[in-house]
Amino acid sequence: MDLQLGKELDEFRHMVRAAVAEDLPAEMRARQRAFGGLQSENLDSLTWAAILARRGWSVPHWPVEYGGQDWTPLQKFVFEDELSSAWAPDVNWGGTHMVGPVIYTFGTQAQKDRFLPDIREGKCFWAQGFSEPGNGSDLANLRTGAVLQGDRYIVNGQKIWTSGAHDAAWGFFLVRTDPTVKAQRGISFLLIDLKSPGITIRQIPEINGEADLCEIFLDNVEVPVGNLVGEPGMGWTYAKFLLDHERTTSSFIFWNKRELRRTRAIAQAETLDGVPLAQLPQFQSRLIRLEAEVAALEWSVLRVLETEEFTHNLTAVASTLKVSGSRLQQAITELQVDLYGALSMRSFPIELAHQRPTPLWPTNIAGRTxxxxxxxxxxxxxxxxxxxxxxxxKLAFGL
Ligand SMILES: Cc1cc2nc3c(=O)[nH]c(=O)nc-3n(C[C@H](O)[C@H](O)[C@H](O)COP(=O)(O)OP(=O)(O)OC[C@H]3O[C@@H](n4cnc5c(N)ncnc54)[C@H](O)[C@@H]3O)c2cc1C
Known part of the structure; x- marks a missing residue:
């Protein structure tokens, strides 16, 4: 089902499409297409942001004074849709969508001058140091401590599941600066140079053959007090602001649309006794159902974008989109694996599929499992x- 958004947005879409076709390096596109996993190669994320920055498009959602674009929510939607459809890598989300908005909203002028240009121009990868062993969902009880000594904080503790930390130059961290007050009130927001003495980063091997998730150990790490964002004890408020900032991205709508297109193509290309799998009832019904669900999710996202300023309970809305979006991500990729059947097992890990091509293996199978x-x-x-x-x-039904 193709969405009609009107003539002006169509023109905007064509303008973006032409620019991306001109700017996106072929090898970067091929990498994203071949892998197309959960996230992009970290280096590609930075390089692509630098390319987008030449048109002023790396942070269109920021206020214009900090390098953003004065686009409507629907224009931003179309922009991201086009980037995803063209197999452009994601930019470094931690920088552009998380810490960037926190810095321009709550940071000092010195912090804005120092960090925002580098984020905008893809010069520096940022990691999010929130979760700890035992304190993921229960984040408010995090234990990594920061003690003020003169003009620096001394930080001790451990973070875990920090995406991309091994490639990151900086991290934004939640740390406990006051253990004597209510849990949420004692948390502060610190920017930490990940090359600081006392920091050890270890990658964690993952089931898909990657190792993008990391553990970070902080042992008497000295952090200048000028790297504290906003007020001490306000870290929880800034973290909530950060997590609430992009309410519709939790749906992964562009990822879901793109991967569903890929699934449809696989179902057309793979055959059983000469019949495309897309025509067999057991696959056809799953495809049709997913098409309907992704279309419904897209309409929901658009409805939220249209009515955001009038909508109560936006946090509950974001949670609803996350539940639907995550479920679809899993259903779509499971269908890809089922369409390839037993061959899926032989395509794992991804390197194996690249190294030992055989006529028995469908093209584009690499990376699906x-x-x-x-x-x-x-x-x-x-x-x-x-x-x-x-x-x-709690928020939508008052339970
Ligand atoms: C791919 C990936 C990338 C990540 N990237 C980052 C990152 O960059 N930075 C970062 O800081 N963190 C990151 N995380 C960590 C992530 O935020 C946490 O894993 C998540 O919040 C869950 O916390 P936990 O792992 O401690 O699990 P737990 O909180 O221990 O949860 C274990 C189980 O108990 C359930 N549970 C817990 N509390 C409740 C409750 N109150 N009610 C009902 N059920 C409950 C959970 O649903 C879950 O099933 C990442 C995680 C993954 C998987």
């Missing part, structure tokens, strides 16, 4: 689905 395995994590990252359902129950 790895992606389906990696996307199991969609029920956990960004707040588990049980936690999201708890939020919906």
């Amino acid at each position: 790895a992606t389906a395995l990696g996307i199991r994590a969609a029920t956990i990252f960004g707040g588990t689905l049980q936690i999201q359902r708890g939020i919906i129950a």
